[in-house]
Amino acid sequence: MVAPDLSIGDRIRHYRQARHRRQDVIAGLVGITPDYLSQIERGLKVPALPVLHAIARELGVPTAALLAERADTPTAPSDTTAPAITQALMGYGPFRSTPVHPPHVLRERVESAWRTWQTSPNRFTEAAGVLPELIADVEHATRAHRTSNDRAAHRDTLRVAADLYFLLRSYLRRTGRLDLSLMAADRAIRAAEDADDPLRIAAASWNLGHSLLATQELEGAEEVAVRATQQLHPYDAASKPNHAAMAGALQLVAVVAAARRRDWWAARERLSKKAQPVALRVGEGNVMWTVFGPTNVKLHEVSIELEAGESGEALRAADAIDTSGLPSLERTFTFILEIARCYDLRREDAAVLLHLLELEKMAPEDLVRAPLAGEMVRGLIRRSRARHARQAEALAERMKVL
DSSP states (O other): OOOTTOOHHHHHHHHHHHTTOOHHHHHHHHTSOHHHHHHHHTTSOOOOHHHHHHHHHHHTSOGGGGTSSOOOOOOOOOOOOOHHHHHHHTTOOOOTTSOOOOHHHHHHHHHHHHHHHHHOTTHHHHHHHHHHHHHHHHHHHHHHHHTOSOHHHHHHHHHHHHHHHHHHHHHHHHTTOHHHHHHHHHHHHHHHHHHTOHHHHHHHHHHHHHHHHHTTOHHHHHHHHHHHHHHTTTOOTTTOHHHHHHHHHHHHHHHHHHHHTTOHHHHHHHIIIIIHHHHHHHOSOOGGGOOOSHHHHHHHHHHHHHHTTOHHHHHHHHHTOOOTTOSOHHHHHHHHHHHHHHHHHTTOHHHHHHHHHHHHHHOHHHHHTOHHHHHHHHHHHHHSOHHHHHHHHHHHHHHTOO
């Protein structure tokens, strides 16, 4: 905690130096000159509120921390969740007398839903069409088998339920219902534990970690990931390659948590010493739909450098990555969005627009739900030359961000 009588400039310098951030990097991320930031820190200039807010965001502190001791409340993301999915999660299912689908039928439906979620450019619309009935049927089967003498069927149904809630956690996070995303993650853990399935228990922890990342519970996310990794420690890549891959995916959760805490070196070290060796041993894969492998590790390297404001280094790392073999369209989408952000930080407007238009063609429903994309489009409209600004305005209209 800083002294209460420090000026705004002194507070900014205190937090910047405590986080080992350079003036030119912070200034570039905020959109001001290093000289202007230097004048702010020396008390020669008083920043406007938008500039102060941007500085606070890049320093990883509440804006209020640069003025007072009380933190601001973050804005909740917009909700685009299909109402029928919310109703299904709340228990609007079939009557108890309805026949129960066998586990293998439910598994085929869940795996089909997962393939759609990872590959379809219109995955939100398609998910809204299949998930409500699937949730109801899986929940109905789980309840029915709870009092059944068929223990094998009960366990298989619990596995299916865990896999379904992994998917729901991802869907709900992307549609802005972080509360329901946490609920889905919790249900996945309960189903995996009741099934006594070590791999799915680890995958449930991975999902919970991502839900905690989305709510900015960074320490909690890292703790969950590290603990789950330790529980998988007895398994090695030779005897249990899927367990090893799952442990590697959990390491990436901890990497993201460290990067978002702005502990760049811890993130880089965990990536190179913990996640990368596992990825090289197990190769490319999609265990429990985590898309873990060498390519995903490289994508996280780009993410770290972008979070650190090193856009040039992030672009150099991105040039060496081929995402054509990834099984997840979402992961490729996120990668291209981060490239667009790198160019945005460098004010290379043509490149930003080019990548945003590529994302619109690739996954228009994802683009509409990406706050960062909306922020970049509005920035293009404000600062670009007339031709690029007109294209950005048309894109903003299609994204409904104006």
